[in-house]
Amino acid sequence: MSNHQTLFRTVTDELLERVLLVSVALGGSDIDPAGIAEMIRLVESASGEVVSQVTQKRNRPDGGFFVGKGKAEEIALEAEGLDLTTIVINCNLSPGQVNRLEELTKCKVIDRTELILAIFAVQARTPQAKLRIELAQLGYMLPRLSGMWHHLDRLGAGIGTRGPGETQLEVDRRRARARMSSIEKKLEALDAGAKVRHRRRAGMFSVTLAGYTNSGKSTLLNKLCDAGVHSEDRLFATLDTTSRRLELPDGGSVIISDTVGFIDKLPKSLLSSFRSTLDVVGEADLILLVADAADHDRLTKISTVVETLEKIDAGSINRITVWNKCDLIESSGAGEMSISALTGEGIDKLIDLLQMKRREALDWCTVKMDICNGELEYWIRSNSIVDSFIRDNNSGAVEIVCGLYLGLNHLRKKLDRSCSKWSVLPGVADTGISKGM
């Protein structure tokens, strides 16, 4: 284990096998069964199992134990009776509350953010994802370090002296910050390569699959593009962005990208360290919001996805909701894009929709030219979707109706270099610009 890692309790180092789940409903609200179900799924995604549950309704968190001392004692008894050593709680606790609960219950206490960070750590496969999750864990732990060394101060320090805990805290803070800036530099270098690849795609229509975790985004990418991306019935199966080209029936194509899924209260440190992974969402021409049609909580989850899109400045991008997993439900609403990424139902309809959106985004025009050699024809076909190509065999003149990827100016420059007479009529004929025709 490297030095920086010894600073932090990493949940992944420990067995998260049998867990006592504590669910607290704050502000007079009722215990939400969907929220509990999601916490159980999160524990399972961290390879654990919830074997017992305790719930509590309270107006506001208790400063000391979050749940209040009496409840904390009840939790301790429950854990002891079942021989459990791990408690997961559905809220986010302060380091002091975690420490006090751990002391009282003699268990390891993991809050919601720490649990999500742990799942990301388990799921990270690529060097980038591993660095990003480490950065997120450091960002999460940095303000909490003081609580972690507090016990050392109780051992030796007197009033007015610097305790061993405080000295250790400074050392750790320095080490954590140094490690964070080293990771940021490494990620910058790795992300620079991705930006170059991205620039090469200029003019391509990019579609990003966004949605709640486990809604079926990776399965859909695989179905559309035969991408071979890992998909699994586990939260946060995907932590990297994968982009593939989808060839459309009219000869055009789009780039489809699959990326990290969202969840309610996605930890801030994760959002910021995965920001460049999520850039693909902000740069999309179209977002397919993939929703699980069979999920009872689907509308709340869609709201969470929309809120998260706004947080990453992707709220204003054109988006279409795609209701996935339609094979699991009786019938879907009329007029909605309803598909099954698993069985393929509705996929042709989705491809038609993508083709329509792609065509809408092109610069359509009618091009006339006195002559069109093979090189020019190849250029036009590579830079546009050609709907009709008519050549007058006597004069050699050509008339083409095409939708350009990179705009009319691009074509005009090419025509100027390649033929002596040409005209380009965008949309309405009388706005055309021409030379000699």
Ligand SMILES: Nc1nc2c(ncn2[C@@H]2O[C@H](COP(=O)(O)OP(=O)(O)OP(=O)(O)O)[C@@H](O)[C@H]2O)c(=O)[nH]1
């Ligand atoms: N029945 C059914 N299951 C599906 C469908 N699409 C995906 N699944 C299943 O749903 C689970 C999650 O699928 P993924 O494609 O990994 O979901 P994801 O949105 O990429 O999830 P994250 O990467 O965690 O955000 C897998 O077990 C899939 O087999 C579908 O149309 N029908």
Ligand SMILES: [Mg+2]
């Ligand atoms: Mg996925």
